[in-house]
Amino acid sequence: MALPQAKQTETEARLAMLDLPAGGWTEAARRDALARVQAMGLPGRRDEYWKFTNPATLTQAEAPRAAVFDTQETQIFEAIDRLKIVFVDGVFDAEASDDLSLEGISIERLAESKADIHWAKDLYGTLETNGQTPVQRPLAALNTAFATDGILLHVTGTPSKPINLMYYHEDESSDAILHHVIKVDPGAEVTILENGPAAARFNEVMEVDVADTARFHHVRAQGRDHERRAATHIFARLGTESAFKSFTLTANGVMTRNECIIELTGDDAIAHVAGACVGDGDFHHDDTVFITHDAVNCESRQVFKKVLRNGATGVFQGKILVKAGAQKTDGYQISQSLLLDGDSQFLAKPELEIYADDVACSHGSTSGAIDEEALFYLRSRGVPHSDATNLLTLAFLAEAVEEIEDETLSAQVVEKISAWLLRRSA
Amino acid sequence: MLEIKNLHVKLEEEDKQILKGVDLTVEAGKVHAIMGPNGSGKSTLSYVLSGREGYEVTDGEATLLGEDILDMDPEERAAAGLFLAFQYPVEIPGVGNMTFLRTAVNAQRKARGEEEMSSTEFLKVIRERAKELKIDADMLKRPVNVGFSGGEKKRNEILQMAMLEPKMCILDETDSGLDVDAMKLVADGVNALRSEGRGFLVITHYQRLLDHIVPDVVHIMSDGRIVKTGGPELALEVEKNGYTDIVEEVA
Known part of the structure; x- marks a missing residue:
């Protein structure tokens, strides 16, 4: 079916700005992805999946400018022993990065991997393609076709420290496209940390293949640049008795769409996706999650909390699909917003689609203001109004932050949220 | 007063x-x-x-x-x-009892221009006072009043009073x-705080507390x-x- 004229024009305008990298083992996947983007067209306001989020600035030909937010504060994971991999406006920075060798893991850059044969060939674009049904995700296909770099991680053991992808933003009009592929072997375990704004506009795809009994942890803090935009996709496939746990902190950013697409393909697997976001003013944050249960006795959890003020907008679209035969599924989904004033809004679309008869699935979504009773109780004990509000706000976000298994990491996240709240109540 | x-x-x-x-x-x-x-x-x-x-x-x-x-x-x-012990103490999920009390004690000290209590000193004092009110370590760690019984909530009010020294x-x-x-436990807690410099206003419907x-x-x-x-x-x-x-x- 031909695309509507406007959509076709917009898609062509965007594609005209990009060069398709040629050669090497990714070439076939890139050509295939380009064909798919051309067939699907980029998302438009009228697409059902973009009902709550206007994709225009994410799809337009050139990235809207985003002022560089200069803060002298320390990076979120600074206190943690980790292997740093640095990208500045989407360009790898060898000098700022650590040596890429670490026991239990092989680390390569996508841009430098030019051979014809590679372990990542079976995954690059594959999980992304799988994730295109039943809902199209054209920005992810665009990423597969045009990604300029990324990291290929093959986890064979249990590396002694987390891998930290650090994304700096220095150019006001940068438009970065990064694509990571992570393969975690049976029994292996890895923690991936991500932080920073990355670019004026950032399109990121992470494909994660978690083999039987493997464990994958992911903690991300998206950059605080007020004008930055990001469209990210995580595509994960989980084997038997494997675990996937991802948490994202978002503070600021004029436009963020984080999609997480998980397929539980082996029995007894666990997938937890959580997010905490704090938005003030010109802030639009969209969490879109799609979890497919296609095996027996799997558990999935989605915990999303959003604090919104001064006209900020939060969106949550979360779906649990339980396929026929995926018995004993335990699916949990909660999305909540704390609206600190009457101008902010939270739009939620929780969905369950179940074809098995022996499952326990629940979902809930709420929007509310600060609890006045609790506020008065705290104040009557001498806690000033703003501190009391911050304490209650942190308490609201706690359920999401507690999804992070590692307490050192969750403490870093809490510290960043506290600092954010404190700056706003000064 | x-x-x-x-x-x-x-x-x-x-x-x-x-x-x-x-x-x-x-x-x-x-x-x-x-x-x-x-x-x-x-x-x-x-x-x-x-x-x-x-x-x-x-x-x-x-x-x-x-x-x-x-x-x-x-x-x-x-x-x-001034301190009010609530008739219905409020439950605050997500805020630890200890964190709440330390925040309150230090906020009051700060407002009065006094030095804040160090965490070591605070821990020492709260353990002592909690013991007198039969409040265990678990109750101190739990979120404020969440899942507390009626008696535990009231004891927690008296603990706050003891810590804040109003x-x-x-x-x-x-x-x-x-x-x-x-009631006896709570009354003992209150009586322990009776002192020359402190006033009490006890509101009650029944005589038995008195x-x-x-x-x-x-x-x-x-x-x-x-x-x-x-x-x-x-x-x-x-x-x-x-x-x-x-x-x-x-x-």
Whole structure:
């Protein structure tokens, strides 16, 4: 079916700005992805999946400018022993990065991997393609076709420290496209940390293949640049008795769409996706999650909390699909917003689609203001109004932050949220 | 310590006068009790003094150590030395009891220009005071009042009082929902805090709490006014004859 004229024009305008990298083992996947983007067209306001989020600035030909937010504060994971991999406006920075060798893991850059044969060939674009049904995700296909770099991680053991992808933003009009592929072997375990704004506009795809009994942890803090935009996709496939746990902190950013697409393909697997976001003013944050249960006795959890003020907008679209035969599924989904004033809004679309008869699935979504009773109780004990509000706000976000298994990491996240709240109540 | 003169208060939402001229002075070192039938305005008095929203003072004044408290924010009143033990302590999920108490203690100290309590000192003090009130380590770690029994909540109020060391303590129906043992524990906690420099205003519907916290002065409140004042024997009279006789007697 031909695309509507406007959509076709917009898609062509965007594609005209990009060069398709040629050669090497990714070439076939890139050509295939380009064909798919051309067939699907980029998302438009009228697409059902973009009902709550206007994709225009994410799809337009050139990235809207985003002022560089200069803060002298320390990076979120600074206190943690980790292997740093640095990208500045989407360009790898060898000098700022650590040596890429670490026991239990092989680390390569996508841009430098030019051979014809590679372990990542079976995954690059594959999980992304799988994730295109039943809902199209054209920005992810665009990423597969045009990604300029990324990291290929093959986890064979249990590396002694987390891998930290650090994304700096220095150019006001940068438009970065990064694509990571992570393969975690049976029994292996890895923690991936991500932080920073990355670019004026950032399109990121992470494909994660978690083999039987493997464990994958992911903690991300998206950059605080007020004008930055990001469209990210995580595509994960989980084997038997494997675990996937991802948490994202978002503070600021004029436009963020984080999609997480998980397929539980082996029995007894666990997938937890959580997010905490704090938005003030010109802030639009969209969490879109799609979890497919296609095996027996799997558990999935989605915990999303959003604090919104001064006209900020939060969106949550979360779906649990339980396929026929995926018995004993335990699916949990909660999305909540704390609206600190009457101008902010939270739009939620929780969905369950179940074809098995022996499952326990629940979902809930709420929007509310600060609890006045609790506020008065705290104040009557001498806690000033703003501190009391911050304490209650942190308490609201706690359920999401507690999804992070590692307490050192969750403490870093809490510290960043506290600092954010404190700056706003000064 | 606490001086209330001709206090008139109405509900903000509806045009309903609750307090119709309360006069009351609590001296330092003394325990005053206010008794009265339901709807007489006892709890309203405690809320207005602590600064809860929803009430409008239409006349009169209230001072703590000579300072007008009615224009202060609730946190300022707390820092000035006022403490209200709630009839229904509020549950606050996600905020640890210990964190809450340390935040409160240090916020008050900061507001008074005093040095903050170090975490080591705080831990030492809270452990001691918690032990006296039979509050275990688990209750200190749990979120404020979440999953606490009625008795635990009231003990937690007294623990807060012990930590904050206020000058003027108002206890609003602290005996409600307590069995005899729990009431005794709470009363012991309160009695331990009685001192020369501290005033107490104990609001209660029943006389039984006053067997344990023996007051110096007893006031009977009815229809928004103090209608009778006497010694501890007044509480016994209420216990024996009910409120009707006293209220009718003064009417």
